[in-house]
Amino acid sequence: MSRLPVFAPTKADEQARVIADAVINRVSVYGNSTCPLETAVGFFKLCASQSCGKCTSCRIGLTRLTDSLESILRGEHVEGIVEQVVMVCDTLYKTADCAIGFQAGRVGLAFADLIKEDAESHLANGVCTQPFTAVPCVKECPSHVDIPGYIACLREGRPADAVRVIRNDNPFPSACAFVCEHPCEHTCRRGMIDAPVNIRGLKQHAVLTAGAVDVPEKAEATNKKVAIIGGGPSGLTAAYYLALMGHSITVYEQNDHLGGMMYYGIPRYRLPEENLNYDIDAILSLGIEVKLNSKVGEDVQWEDLVDGYDAVYIAIGAHHFRDLGIEYATREGVMSAASFLHRVADGTPDDLKGKDVVVVGGGNVAMDATRTAKRLGAKSVRCIYRRRIEDMTALPEEVEAAIAEGCEMVELMSPVRIDKGTEHGIAFVGQPQMPSLYKGGRPAPVATQSEETVFECDVLIEAIGQIIEYQYFAEKGVEQNRGRFLSDEHGRANGFENVFVGGDCQTGPSTVIRAIAAGKAVAANIDAYLGFGHDVFDDVKIPRAAFDSKLACGRVNVQERSAAERAADFQGVEVPLRDEEAAQECGRCLRCDHFGMGALRGGRPEKW
Amino acid sequence: MVTLTIDGKTVEARDDMTILGAARGVGIDIPTLCWMKKINDIGACRVCVVEVEGEERMAAACNTTVREGMVVRTNTPAVVRARQTNLQMILSEHRSECTSCARSETCALRQLCADFSIESLPFAAISPKGEWDEDFPLIRDSSKCIKCMRCVAECEKVQHCAVWDFTGSGPHMKVTVKDGQNIDAAGCALCGQCITHCPTGALTARLDIPKVMNALSDPDVITVVQVAPAVRAAWGEGVGLAREEATPGRMAAALRALGFDKVFDTDFAADLTIMEEGSEFVEFMGSDKPRPMFTSCCPGWVRFAKLHYPQFVGRLSSAKSPHQMMGAVVKNTMKAAADEAGKSLFVVSIMPCVAKKYECDVPQLATEAGRDVDAVLTVREFDRMLKMFRVDCGALAETPFDNPLGLSTGAGTIFGRTGGVMEAALRSAVFLITGENPDFSTCDTTAATPETPWVTKELDVAGTPVRIAVASGLGNTAKLLDAIEAGEVDLDFVEIMACPGGCVGGGGQPISFNEELASVRAENLNSLDEADTLRYSHENPDVQKLYADWVDKPLSHTAHEWLHTDQEAWDI
Structure with a gap:
């Protein structure tokens, strides 16, 4: 006789694991504006499937919740049903014994307002508050680039047409091919099967294989003049579309190069200059007047712009830095990441050879400064952050790349003061932290009882966020709140008819693609304000989707040059997809413009 | 390849x-x-x-x-x-009450289920009947909707109105009036194309047979029926007659078999419309009113103009649609005799149309003699009545319509197809201007088809160029109106019919799944026109007699009272 079986996973365990993985894949593409009530039903049913059944509020509450929500979805009017849903969530949260129940209630309560609003719409009008998103990547892209369209062109061996399709919504196909944070990939439906399509990698392949692609023809001249303040992604996007629409455009740029943060902030190893120029050259080929080294308020006055032009777009970005707000015993060797990176872009980098460098911050700019310092020959680069590495706002791949290149991440270390060093000029004094309760979606760091830690260095680069140089415009009546310009949802500055604001100076520091999206929307709205309705679409025939069984297939990632090699120069770090890799990756696109609800309305809008 | x-x-x-x-x-x-x-x-x-x-x-x-x-x-x-x-699976969400469904004979789903031997419902779950304003001429029963999206596509892509949309997601995705509006506020032109393109009974026209049955069974009511031009090209489809069997004479006999006291022909009123609208156009050509003038015989088009292009309403002809004219003539000329006999008049229109169910209720169209038309039946309802009354249509001997409101010309007959109103109007307008009948080929509009947005033609009428255009289908109409607004086309006279192909493709016609029969039916009307001995509306002797006895002349005071309306005096 035996007494104990040897552990082996059961078939049911295996099934649960496979399903758990499948659930994670599917949930990752939630948020495509499916019905909020339907989403809630799905969530509560999932919770119920995990319930052991012991506690009343979990066993019965979760079922009653899904019953009530489904009854609302069927349009059945039951007095007080919406309030009842909220009450059940509340009871579930407050009275269930374990996380299976109470966490379900807590999540329900977090979205009680949305659930109520949507439920009322379903009951009053029989309609959902959210339109269904047929093509998730296009919806998720702030500029709504026709992603399935350009991937289909690329698949057919038409990279130039792919570039044309992208330019219909984004005049920076090349810059975005290198640096876009690709929110499109986060909701790519392919994730349900294996992993999202490498959309950015395909865009890169398209621009690199297409060569120069002519821009569409401009519309007839309108004799309307638009001034654009700031030659960054948002300003140049607006300039591009407004010029295509036939308006006369002047861009005022305070620096001696166009590109804004794409030129002065993002290091060349991430966005090589020729790849940025690919886009800028195309934009300027429309005959846009550019005034470099023209700072509004110094070289040109506000009144000249608002009086001299039919419309003005303020897209000055967020280039100003702020310091740590602590005591500084010395400022020598202390600099902002913005000024540090700006000098590198200008070709006058600081000499860091053999120096020990500390970078403070956890965002993408901190990683740019860290990796740039390494490339300038620093002996050591430590990046100090007050939260955990997983709480950094920098892209995980940026953090990993910095580590691979030999930089060190020091997490959970809050700045206390800057002392003079004993062996080096600067002593960064930090207080060790530990993560605690969540605030704003991230665990807040709190000081531990440990002693202060000292990091001595020759150069201290502060990368804790940029701010907007709003003061001059504020004096001229452009409304702002905490340094950000205020506008309506169409980008029109509060209190003005013909002044628009957008990009980082309106949203606060954000991504290139959001700045582009603002420039596109503002271009359309300025055109409408000027009394036109120009259509800027370059007609490209999108290949029909082909049928296949869509078997799981590995995603091809963009690889990087070896860390040791790339850390020694400013050449681009990425190794673009090979032709056969791009071909396979194109084939992974599910063509949501054709399969699924995309088919109903042709898969894409005919115009903006 | x-x-x-x-x-x-x-x-x-x-x-x-x-x-x-x-x-x-x-x-x-x-x-x-x-x-x-x-x-x-x-x-x-x-x-x-x-x-x-x-x-x-x-x-x-x-x-x-x-x-x-x-x-x-x-x-x-x-x-x-x-x-x-x-x-x-589809059946599990479809209220399969086939025995009491308007589409029991023409349901594409039922036919497929029969073909595929669906004899059990493993996923059975019957949806309750959906809520709807049952007084509206267009009826929707959501419990029969199979979410095929045909209505959404037809209304949005072909008919421009985009009344239907889908909402929600997953198991609760449903087709609904756009943005959850009430159907009477949703910009619906009532063309009925969603009905004829619905594969099931989810979309139907309001059933008005009971109203007509009440009138037929009341000994104190004189029942007068009229049939639209396009009905003669399609009515046989629903009762199993071959096209050559389903003649106008057999149709008149069938109507008599249903017990109507008087069987008149809307074709007569079409001729009358030409006299009025043609004269209005001749007057218009001599005026400095903004061009072009639009025909007004299609109530779907009139509704569409009022709802979607109100800036054009002032350019609509003031002529009522033919069946309303017929109703007004019947009521005004027969009322005295009916009153004397202690009876009332009940006018029924058999129409290929859903919008006319709405139109006949518009209070501003009534005359001193009351409302023009008391009930409108679609061709489908007409065919159903023939079955209810077990009329053996094939065996009926052909009979003429009753006179004096039954005699018509070929010009009136072609009113039922796209271009027909324009062609008939040109035949008479040229005569009114020049005193001579034009060649038929001069006025020919048979090039018009819903496959092209519109066709134009320029005629030289006594040295004056007359530029006309014809469009059918509301998507085509929108394109034409946009082109007119943008100044891309210069026109004098435009014929619009809401349904693709005109009334022959009407939303009240018999339904054949996935068959667009408008052009076949139009051929039928063209043959009738060609075979007719009278082909100019102004040569209709009974129309001339009506003027002599009652109306005086086109555009006279009486004509305005009976046959015209102020298009701007009423909204939808």
Whole structure:
């Protein structure tokens, strides 16, 4: 006789694991504006499937919740049903014994307002508050680039047409091919099967294989003049579309190069200059007047712009830095990441050879400064952050790349003061932290009882966020709140008819693609304000989707040059997809413009 | 071109063709439900699925493009089983009360289920009947909707109104009036194309047979019926008559068999419309009013103009639609005699139309003698009444319409097809200006088709150029109106019919799944016109007599009282 079986996973365990993985894949593409009530039903049913059944509020509450929500979805009017849903969530949260129940209630309560609003719409009008998103990547892209369209062109061996399709919504196909944070990939439906399509990698392949692609023809001249303040992604996007629409455009740029943060902030190893120029050259080929080294308020006055032009777009970005707000015993060797990176872009980098460098911050700019310092020959680069590495706002791949290149991440270390060093000029004094309760979606760091830690260095680069140089415009009546310009949802500055604001100076520091999206929307709205309705679409025939069984297939990632090699120069770090890799990756696109609800309305809008 | 194999046959097909198109080209039948060629090729119902060699999953034939070397099988047991299961799933959300459904004979879903031997409902779940304003001429029963999206596509892509949309997602996705509006506020022109393109009984026209039955059974009511031009081209379809059997004379006999006291012909009123509208146009040509003038005989178009292009309402002809004119003439000329006999008049219009169910209720159209028309029946309702009364239509001897409101010309007959009103108007307008009848070819508009947005023609009438255009279908209409607004076309006179192809393709016509019969029916009207001895409205002797006895002359005071309306005096 035996007494104990040897552990082996059961078939049911295996099934649960496979399903758990499948659930994670599917949930990752939630948020495509499916019905909020339907989403809630799905969530509560999932919770119920995990319930052991012991506690009343979990066993019965979760079922009653899904019953009530489904009854609302069927349009059945039951007095007080919406309030009842909220009450059940509340009871579930407050009275269930374990996380299976109470966490379900807590999540329900977090979205009680949305659930109520949507439920009322379903009951009053029989309609959902959210339109269904047929093509998730296009919806998720702030500029709504026709992603399935350009991937289909690329698949057919038409990279130039792919570039044309992208330019219909984004005049920076090349810059975005290198640096876009690709929110499109986060909701790519392919994730349900294996992993999202490498959309950015395909865009890169398209621009690199297409060569120069002519821009569409401009519309007839309108004799309307638009001034654009700031030659960054948002300003140049607006300039591009407004010029295509036939308006006369002047861009005022305070620096001696166009590109804004794409030129002065993002290091060349991430966005090589020729790849940025690919886009800028195309934009300027429309005959846009550019005034470099023209700072509004110094070289040109506000009144000249608002009086001299039919419309003005303020897209000055967020280039100003702020310091740590602590005591500084010395400022020598202390600099902002913005000024540090700006000098590198200008070709006058600081000499860091053999120096020990500390970078403070956890965002993408901190990683740019860290990796740039390494490339300038620093002996050591430590990046100090007050939260955990997983709480950094920098892209995980940026953090990993910095580590691979030999930089060190020091997490959970809050700045206390800057002392003079004993062996080096600067002593960064930090207080060790530990993560605690969540605030704003991230665990807040709190000081531990440990002693202060000292990091001595020759150069201290502060990368804790940029701010907007709003003061001059504020004096001229452009409304702002905490340094950000205020506008309506169409980008029109509060209190003005013909002044628009957008990009980082309106949203606060954000991504290139959001700045582009603002420039596109503002271009359309300025055109409408000027009394036109120009259509800027370059007609490209999108290949029909082909049928296949869509078997799981590995995603091809963009690889990087070896860390040791790339850390020694400013050449681009990425190794673009090979032709056969791009071909396979194109084939992974599910063509949501054709399969699924995309088919109903042709898969894409005919115009903006 | 690509070469593929379908069910063992080698097939050559254009490389942008679908499997469905390629298969049909060689006579292989793949069943469809949601598919409408080029309008709704969305692969929603999954009834047209086929096997593609090398693929584990099945492809929807309706929207899968062929490719070189593709091997397709459309009729394996696995394909049949998949179709059966999908049909069973559709039925689980469809209130299959076929025995009491307006579409029991013409339901595409019912036919497919019969073909596929669906004799059990493993997923049975019957939806309750949906809520709806049952007084509105267009009725929707959501419990019969199978979410094929045909109505959404037809209304949005063909008819421009975009009344229907879908909302929500997942199991609760549903078709609804756009943004949850009430149907009477949603911009619906009441063309009825969603009804004739609905595969099931989810969309129907309001049933008005009971009103007519009440009148027929009341001994104190004189029942007067009139039939629109386009009805004669289609009524036989619903009662199993071949086109050559379904003659106007047999139709008149069938109406008598239903017990109507007077059987008149709306074609007569079409001739009368030409006298009024033609005279109005001659007057218009001499005025400096903004061009162009628009015809007004289609209430779907009039509704559309009022709802979507109100800036054009002032340019509509003031002439009422023919059946309203007929009603006004009947009521005003026969009222005294009826009163004397202690009876009332009840005018029924048999129409290929849903909008006329709305139009006859517009209070501003009534005259001193009361409302013009008391009830409007669609051709489908007419055919159903013939079955209810067990009229053996094929055996009926042909009889003429009653006079004096039954005699018409070929010009009145072609009112039922796109271009017909314009053609009839030109035949008489030229006469009114020049005193001579023009050649038929001069006025010919048979080039008009819903496949092109509009056709134009320029006539030289006594040295004056007259530029006309004809459009049918509201999507085409919108394109034409936009072009007029943008100054891209200069026109004097425009005929609009809301339904593609005109009344022959009307929303009240018999339904044949996925068959657009407008052009076949139009041929029928053209043959009647060509065979007619009278082909100019102004030569209709009974119309002339009506003027002599009652109305004086076109555009007279009485004509305005009876036959015209102030288009701007009423909104939708």
